Amino acid sequence: MKTNWSAAFQIAAVYVGTVVGAGFATGREIVEFFSRFGFIGFISILMSGYILIFIGAKLMRIAALIQAKSYQELNLYLFGKFFGSAINVLMLIMLLGVCAVMLSGAGAVFEEQLGLSRYTGIFLTMALSILVMILGTKGIFAVNTFVVPMMIAFSFLLMFLSMQLPAFPEQMLFIPFAEDGWKSVVAPFSYAAMNLSLAQAVLVPIASEVKDDRTVKWGGILGGIALTVILISSHITLVMLPNLESYDIPMAVIMKTIASSFFWIYVFIIYGEIFTSVIGNVFGIERQVRQYIKVPSILTVSVIFVICFFISLINYGTLLSYLYPIFGYISIIFIVLLWMKPFHASQK
Numbered sequence: 626m627k628t629n630w631s632a633a634f635q636i637a638a639v640y641v642g643t644v645v646g647a648g649f650a651t652g653r654e655i656v657e658f659f660s661r662f663g664f665i666g667f668i669s670i671l672m673s674g675y676i677l678i679f680i681g682a683k684l685m686r687i688a689a690l691i692q693a694k695s696y697q698e699l700n701l702y703l704f705g706k707f708f709g710s711a712i713n714v715l716m717l718i719m720l721l722g723v724c725a726v727m728l729s730g731a732g733a734v735f736e737e738q739l740g741l742s743r744y745t746g747i748f749l750t751m752a753l754s755i756l757v758m759i760l761g762t763k764g765i766f767a768v769n770t771f772v773v774p775m776m777i778a779f780s781f782l783l784m785f786l787s788m789q790l791p792a793f794p795e796q797m798l799f800i801p802f803a804e805d806g807w808k809s810v811v812a813p814f815s816y817a818a819m820n821l822s823l824a825q826a827v828l829v830p831i832a833s834e835v836k837d838d839r840t841v842k843w844g845g846i847l848g849g850i851a852l853t854v855i856l857i858s859s860h861i862t863l864v865m866l867p868n869l870e871s872y873d874i875p876m877a878v879i880m881k882t883i884a885s886s887f888f889w890i891y892v893f894i895i896y897g898e899i900f901t902s903v904i905g906n907v908f909g910i911e912r913q914v915r916q917y918i919k920v921p922s923i924l925t926v927s928v929i930f931v932i933c934f935f936i937s938l939i940n941y942g943t944l945l946s947y948l949y950p951i952f953g954y955i956s957i958i959f960i961v962l963l964w965m966k967p968f969h970a971s972q973k
Contacts, residue, residue: 628837628840628843629835629837629840632837634844635770635844636835637851638770638773639831639848640828640844640845640851640852641773642773642901643824643827643828643905644677644824645852645855649859649898650776650876650894651730651874651895653874653942654949655856655860656869658673658953659816659856660859660860660863660864660869661803661869662809662812663800664799665800665806667857669812670856671813671853671857672813673813674850674852674856676821677853680960680964681821681845682844682845683964683968684699684825684828684845684963685828685829685831685844686838686841686842688832688841689832689836690838692836694912695830696716696913700713703963704962708962712959716913719822719955720826720909720910721932721936723823723949724906725933725934727903728751728934729937729945730899731746731747731749732744733746733873734746734874734899735749738874746896750903751930751934754907755923757904758922758923772898773851777855779887780855782887783879783880783883784862787865787883790865793865811954814960815954815957818960819952821960822959822960823906823956826906826912827906827908859876863879865879866878866879873940874895876891876895877892911925911926911929914929
């Protein structure tokens with residue numbers, strides 16, 4: 626059967642859009658896991674990219690094969706009833722935590738970059754998300770297929786401008802001292818594991834709707850490659866920023882410094898990426914809750930947002946630097962079990 630390249634590119638766009646959320650788009654997540662370790666961080670990105678490409682594609686192919694309607698069904702299939710149920714509970718907690726981080730990120734964009742109240746950003750994001758959620762899967766496709774190519778284009782623009790700076794060769798190869806330097810060894814695994822375990826909330830139902838194995842496989846591979854390329858380009862840009870750990874939204878700071886004419890467009894793109902990831906996470910949580918409680922979707926989504934809102938009141942940078950590494954370490958268990966699970970394309 627021939628690959629449906631249009632559907633494959635759509636899957637890739639959703640994959641990228643789901644992973645490239647508040648932490649990724651702002652640069653804060655990349656700083657936390659990679660860029661603060663300098664050249665060692667670059668090596669870690671290559672290792673992480675390999676996992677995102679091949680394990681990401683495997684995750685979606687298995688989901689399409691068993692026609693899983695939610696990540697809950699996939700985890701029960703992969704890990705059995707006991708471990709699958711335990712992972713599902715952890716996933717629900719992690720999705721709520723990450724959704725809160727992203728709402729906090731939206732607030733940080735409005736506060737740090739627009740000079741407005743962070744609550745304006747948080748409430749606007751919740752309202753727009755509910756609107757898109759009403760449209761369902763088509764709404765997620767529509768938002769991602771617009772925002773993701775823009776994000777990639779700006780990542781390359783910033784990378785090329787950063788490479789023109791005189792200090793670029795030295796900064797790219799520089800390895801700064803870090804008291805927690807041991808984390809750079811674990812980072813490629815914890816980063817990829819966290820993002821894949823969280824992305825399955827959206828990728829599982831999307832892959833099941835597409836069904837065709839070759840299309841799903843190439844969608845996963847293309848999405849993983851795109852994520853790796855964006856990670857590399859963002860890292861090259863971020864290592865050029867002095868005191869990069871002191872900013873909540875370092876990518877916007879760099880844009881304002883070296884390409885100020887595009888600053889406002891870039892802030893809009895960052896917000897768009899945060900927005901797509903909020904939608905993706907809430908979409909996944911709502912799908913899981915529906916398995917247990919038969920209530921209207923709008924009520925479920927509203928309750929999810931109330932919980933996330935209270936968590937998001939914590940400072941964005943603080944929330945991300947504590948929650949994301951913890952989620953990453955927990956998710957390594959998930960990624961190892963997924964890697965060990967045999968998959969035969971001939972089954973399809």
